[in-house]
Amino acid sequence: MYEVEYKQAKTVADAAALLAKTGGKPLAGGQSLIAAMKLRLAQPGTLVDLSGIADLHGIRREGDALVIGAMTRHAGIASSTEVKRAIPALAALAEGIGDRQVRNMGTIGGALANNDPAADWPAAVLALNATVVTGKRRLAAGDFFKGMYETALAADEIITAVSFPSPKKAAYVKFPNPASRFALVGVFVAQLADGSVRVAVTGAAPAVFRATGIEAALAKSFTADAAKAVKVDASGLNTDLHATAAYRAHLVSVMASRAVAACG
Amino acid sequence: MGIQIAMTVNGKAVDADVDPRTLLVDFLRINLGLTGTHVGCDTAQCGACTVHLNGRAIKACNVLAVQAQGAAIVTIEGLSPDGVLHPMQAAFKDCHGLQCGFCTPGMVMSALDLVERHPGADEATIREQLEGNLCRCTGYQNIVRAVQQGAAAMAK
Amino acid sequence: MGANETGIIGQSVRRKEDARFLTGAGQYTDDVTLPNQTHAYFLRSPHAHAKIRSIDTSKARTAPGVVAVYTGADLEGVNGLPCGWLITSVDGTAMKEPPHPVLAKGKVRYVGDHVALVVAETRSQAKDAAELIDVDYDVLPAVVNPVDALKPGAPQIHDEAPGNKCYTWSLGDKAAVDAAFAKAAHVTKLDLVNNRLIPNAIEPRAAVASYSRADEAYTLYVTSQNPHVERLLMTAFVLGLPEHKVRVIAPDVGGGFGSKIYLYAEETAMVWASKRVNRPIKWAAERSESFVSDAHGRDHVTHAELALDTDGKFLAMRVRTTAAMGAYLSTFASCIPTILYGTLLAGQYTTPAIHCEVTAVFTNTAPVDAYRGAGRPEATYVVERIVREAGVEMGIAQDEIRRRNFIRSFPYQTPVALSYDIGDYDQTLAGANELADVKGFPARKAEAAKRGKLRGLGYASYIEACGLAPSNVAGALGARAGLFEAGQVRVHPTGSVTVFTGSHSHGQGHETTFAQIVASKLGIPIDNVDIVHGDTGRVLFGMGTYGSRSLAVGGTAIVKALGKVVAKGKKIAAHLLEAAETDIEFEDGKFTVAGTDRSKTFGEIALTAYVPHNYPLDKLEPGLDETAFYDPTNFTYPAGTHICEVEIDPDTGVVRIASFSACDDFGNIINPMIVEGQVHGGLAQGIGQALLESCVYDADSGQLLTGSYMDYAMPRADDMPSFKVSTRVTPCTHNPLGAKGCGEAGAIGSPAALMNAVLDALAPLGVKHLDMPASPQRVWHAIQSAKAGA
Numbered sequence A: 001m002y003e004v005e006y007k008q009a010k011t012v013a014d015a016a017a018l019l020a021k022t023g024g025k026p027l028a029g030g031q032s033l034i035a036a037m038k039l040r041l042a043q044p045g046t047l048v049d050l051s052g053i054a055d056l057h058g059i060r061r062e063g064d065a066l067v068i069g070a071m072t073r074h075a076g077i078a079s080s081t082e083v084k085r086a087i088p089a090l091a092a093l094a095e096g097i098g099d100r101q102v103r104n105m106g107t108i109g110g111a112l113a114n115n116d117p118a119a120d121w122p123a124a125v126l127a128l129n130a131t132v133v134t135g136k137r138r139l140a141a142g143d144f145f146k147g148m149y150e151t152a153l154a155a156d157e158i159i160t161a162v163s164f165p166s167p168k169k170a171a172y173v174k175f176p177n178p179a180s181r182f183a184l185v186g187v188f189v190a191q192l193a194d195g196s197v198r199v200a201v202t203g204a205a206p207a208v209f210r211a212t213g214i215e216a217a218l219a220k221s222f223t224a225d226a227a228k229a230v231k232v233d234a235s236g237l238n239t240d241l242h243a244t245a246a247y248r249a250h251l252v253s254v255m256a257s258r259a260v261a262a263c264g
Numbered sequence B: 001m002g003i004q005i006a007m008t009v010n011g012k013a014v015d016a017d018v019d020p021r022t023l024l025v026d027f028l029r030i031n032l033g034l035t036g037t038h039v040g041c042d043t044a045q046c047g048a049c050t051v052h053l054n055g056r057a058i059k060a061c062n063v064l065a066v067q068a069q070g071a072a073i074v075t076i077e078g079l080s081p082d083g084v085l086h087p088m089q090a091a092f093k094d095c096h097g098l099q100c101g102f103c104t105p106g107m108v109m110s111a112l113d114l115v116e117r118h119p120g121a122d123e124a125t126i127r128e129q130l131e132g133n134l135c136r137c138t139g140y141q142n143i144v145r146a147v148q149q150g151a152a153a154m155a156k
Numbered sequence C: 001m002g003a004n005e006t007g008i009i010g011q012s013v014r015r016k017e018d019a020r021f022l023t024g025a026g027q028y029t030d031d032v033t034l035p036n037q038t039h040a041y042f043l044r045s046p047h048a049h050a051k052i053r054s055i056d057t058s059k060a061r062t063a064p065g066v067v068a069v070y071t072g073a074d075l076e077g078v079n080g081l082p083c084g085w086l087i088t089s090v091d092g093t094a095m096k097e098p099p100h101p102v103l104a105k106g107k108v109r110y111v112g113d114h115v116a117l118v119v120a121e122t123r124s125q126a127k128d129a130a131e132l133i134d135v136d137y138d139v140l141p142a143v144v145n146p147v148d149a150l151k152p153g154a155p156q157i158h159d160e161a162p163g164n165k166c167y168t169w170s171l172g173d174k175a176a177v178d179a180a181f182a183k184a185a186h187v188t189k190l191d192l193v194n195n196r197l198i199p200n201a202i203e204p205r206a207a208v209a210s211y212s213r214a215d216e217a218y219t220l221y222v223t224s225q226n227p228h229v230e231r232l233l234m235t236a237f238v239l240g241l242p243e244h245k246v247r248v249i250a251p252d253v254g255g256g257f258g259s260k261i262y263l264y265a266e267e268t269a270m271v272w273a274s275k276r277v278n279r280p281i282k283w284a285a286e287r288s289e290s291f292v293s294d295a296h297g298r299d300h301v302t303h304a305e306l307a308l309d310t311d312g313k314f315l316a317m318r319v320r321t322t323a324a325m326g327a328y329l330s331t332f333a334s335c336i337p338t339i340l341y342g343t344l345l346a347g348q349y350t351t352p353a354i355h356c357e358v359t360a361v362f363t364n365t366a367p368v369d370a371y372r373g374a375g376r377p378e379a380t381y382v383v384e385r386i387v388r389e390a391g392v393e394m395g396i397a398q399d400e401i402r403r404r405n406f407i408r409s410f411p412y413q414t415p416v417a418l419s420y421d422i423g424d425y426d427q428t429l430a431g432a433n434e435l436a437d438v439k440g441f442p443a444r445k446a447e448a449a450k451r452g453k454l455r456g457l458g459y460a461s462y463i464e465a466c467g468l469a470p471s472n473v474a475g476a477l478g479a480r481a482g483l484f485e486a487g488q489v490r491v492h493p494t495g496s497v498t499v500f501t502g503s504h505s506h507g508q509g510h511e512t513t514f515a516q517i518v519a520s521k522l523g524i525p526i527d528n529v530d531i532v533h534g535d536t537g538r539v540l541f542g543m544g545t546y547g548s549r550s551l552a553v554g555g556t557a558i559v560k561a562l563g564k565v566v567a568k569g570k571k572i573a574a575h576l577l578e579a580a581e582t583d584i585e586f587e588d589g590k591f592t593v594a595g596t597d598r599s600k601t602f603g604e605i606a607l608t609a610y611v612p613h614n615y616p617l618d619k620l621e622p623g624l625d626e627t628a629f630y631d632p633t634n635f636t637y638p639a640g641t642h643i644c645e646v647e648i649d650p651d652t653g654v655v656r657i658a659s660f661s662a663c664d665d666f667g668n669i670i671n672p673m674i675v676e677g678q679v680h681g682g683l684a685q686g687i688g689q690a691l692l693e694s695c696v697y698d699a700d701s702g703q704l705l706t707g708s709y710m711d712y713a714m715p716r717a718d719d720m721p722s723f724k725v726s727t728r729v730t731p732c733t734h735n736p737l738g739a740k741g742c743g744e745a746g747a748i749g750s751p752a753a754l755m756n757a758v759l760d761a762l763a764p765l766g767v768k769h770l771d772m773p774a775s776p777q778r779v780w781h782a783i784q785s786a787k788a789g790a
């Protein structure tokens, strides 16, 4: 790891000011950021630790929405009775991230800001049409994710919370990469309160995306068979050591159908 | 250049002036000489460095020492301060849940957290929950048995 | 076992070493901290193949905390790393042995090749400074696949090895094989790849080297499976140091699986540099370094043919293998695909004629050497895959085709040099059939089909040659070292015992197994026995631990030394009891005059030996400390049958292991708990090879694509089933313990069993071939191509 300065922020405003001043990076759970710094792949001059900002922690209901603070750890979400009651698919997704030790440190805010192409949270946020709340504004899911490791966040902008509207039904099914256990393909299927269907796919392409073909099929018939029957176009999907684009395309349909089945 | 940190490690208060880039695992191993916590990878995947931070298992190789400011840390050395094996350690010995012993401290620390989060876990759950700990020697079977036996002994 | 031994042999005694490992008190190399120590970092080649035009270290030398920077040019008078086994080609020429420099000279030949050593006050400073070294590379085309490396026009890796060929070696009677094939009723042909693996002991390699001006001596702590061999090779072949001035200590070692047998560049450079900087130097590999620089395993491409008569009896086998050596010859690289491979191609079968030809090839990759099983898994994979194929083609059941060809009379001379002393292959096959409930398989398959899943069953009946090896035979075959083992039994005046063994434990539990032998033979409590290993300063000599040799060879050396202790004890007892030496019997820790109740305890004899007041000083030296060397008269031949049952999800290609059964014959067993643990670990590695693991280099750039656990699929707990294991015993006929060795069996039989099961499951879909690992995407694509072809 290269040399780095370390600052603790007490408030969101404080953190934003420190980031603006130093050009540094927020530090949440560090599970992606420290890992990258150790390999000398990331080199922030300053880390601004968000863990001491009380406002960023915790899970609450706001009307129909479930609001999860940015610094809430994956493990806290997985075991939250509030989450299990409101949107059980989110608790299940959180329980499937990395391993127990990583879940004990990693945060939802960090995962979203990082926007790893194979991360799980982006699929949930996009499929549920959640709102990403920052210190400056509220961003609709569709506007938040910009591309591989890219988001709409400004350098000094901090995610404070994510607001998930409660769906009618939702489920996430992940096909893990046999080595890293990140999503080789992960599909989040949701039937929103207004009856519309959204299907978000992670792991398959450079960034999370909506599988519109499957959405259309499920809008007609919300069944596992309907999802499975959709042939997903492989162009634009990733090919790497672990999966060809064709295999990924196939898995998108299969995982979508399993997610529909899991919706009950 | 350094940052002043204070925490408790295995019940003892420690403080030090550290370079901010110091990983918690290096702080434990080098500054405190607690070499029972091991390093087996540089991608936070093997779990050999697992310790407890405020009662939760974490990977000490993927956390900065400064992030543990004010925290209570427990390492493998903290489990049997009087030299008597903790029931989980005893179960690993009894079930032959270790061979070279390198993954073992992390495995035991992870197992304790596992048992706390998933009381009464069955074999499949234990196997899943050990995802963050690699062992190249044992084929895991005896580790799984040890976790079950250790959990039962702790419940007594 | 002899009658005069206590019941501790054959018991699952809990391990003596565990308390320290479980409490964090183990002392691994990276736990060693010496006063005033510095830290090393190795600058490695980012290119698979390049000329080094120049290296500028000036900025690095003046960077903060830097103590010294060395490159290949600084290592004047230092030789290259040696290869310990000379293989002779079919044309009578010696294998090509290009120089293997400790730090690159003029050229780099794989990603990870050592370019410079930076010594600094801290690890971070060494690493920071390494980034300031300016190397001007002239990048050359690279070749990573051994078959490609043999093609005309392939990049030339060494001037000394035209066409990248190291050797072409053969074994067996080619004419007899050709004749048998000419009259065969059926011929089965198969092309196979044995996938390259990265050993991945969880403890990365590490070393701490120091030099003392006081006695002009070096001390090296290193993650080694064989410290004496390490010292011998380093001092005599590379650094030209007096052997007695170098102490090599391999303290607790966190797994080896072969990868810690070899003399590596890092510790060699560090020993050399420790005198120059006159301070201790420490280095611990980061896992990413381990991936690129530990010696890898396997990497064979093979064409095999089996000739059968109308009854499915094997008439002959023909095997052509291309084996990668990597960029340089690692310590034992050359003997793995030859001596430990070709000789095993008879398997458990009476195949009367076998011919095998192996071409060893340099590639722009990390060196390849022994990895758990070393040659024998590759051989078993060829034999057991082709036997399955033949059974399928001829419509003979999988267990039946094996039974029809089993060797049943011993000793048995194979057509590929080995002479099996004993075995009972029907027994282990029957045992495996029972464990696997093969009778219930059709019902399970039908039930799975109802759920849309495919079930398959696969067999592998393996044999291995362990307990390396009669030194004279090894020497005749090209070994440049002996392969005996040494043991020393030091009885202390109070009757407690310290045993020094040349074997090394890095997970095998020698401190317990060997203590059981000693306690049992001397009739003393096991707590009175300590086993010392892994230190050239304390242990007289040793060849170390690999090839499942510790018990059969190292254990036997201890048994022989114990025999000498007892013989001397009898002399002392005879004197004390005023009886004839021949009348003294030793049993349960007591020396007794036969037929009387007059006796002396072992403790009394020990005390007398060191307080020789009433002692035959004119005839006998005082003291009780005996040494023995044991050179085996033959290999040992563990064997068994593994049966794997898989269930495949055709929608995703995921292979789930429904059950895995192994019935093995390791000869006599000292500690069943430890043996079972060894089997489990071996199975996990074999299953890892067949299901998950694969080392992949980019074909064009030669970059390692599986350079971390993000891309190299290590077996995790939930990838593994609960294994069903059992043993049968035919005691080895030529060592006093009757032991054969158990360390590698699991890794040898399991890959073929698993792949045979996968192929069995996929057969109804028309899939005929699949290479390891049977990863989801491979299986899925195989199904798609079969569908497209149908």
Ligand SMILES: Cc1cc2nc3c(=O)[nH]c(=O)nc-3n(C[C@H](O)[C@H](O)[C@H](O)COP(=O)(O)OP(=O)(O)OC[C@H]3O[C@@H](n4cnc5c(N)ncnc54)[C@H](O)[C@@H]3O)c2cc1C
Pocket: A025, A026, A027, A028, A029, A030, A031, A032, A033, A034, A035, A050, A070, A071, A096, A097, A098, A099, A102, A105, A106, A107, A108, A109, A110, A111, A112, A113, A114, A116, A118, A119, A120, A121, A153, A157, A158, A159, A160, A181, A182, A183, B043, B044, B045, B062
């Ligand atoms: C072994 C391992 C396995 C993993 N497996 C998975 C997996 O299966 N699925 C998965 O989805 N993820 C996985 N992860 C990643 C894990 O979920 C991380 O926790 C997550 O990606 C980042 O969260 P963090 O809190 O650790 O963020 P950090 O690492 O602290 O930060 C990540 C990035 O986000 C920025 N950031 C953090 N918080 C904020 C904020 N509030 N506002 C703005 N920017 C912020 C940081 O500056 C940094 O750039 C794995 C990680 C590891 C080490």
Ligand code: FES
Pocket: B038, B039, B040, B041, B042, B043, B044, B045, B046, B047, B048, B049, B050, B059, B060, B061, B062
């Ligand atoms: S050393 Fe921390 S996970 Fe490997």
Ligand code: FES
Pocket: B097, B098, B099, B100, B101, B102, B103, B104, B134, B135, B136, B137, B138, C202, C254, C255, C507
């Ligand atoms: S016991 Fe060796 S890695 Fe687990």
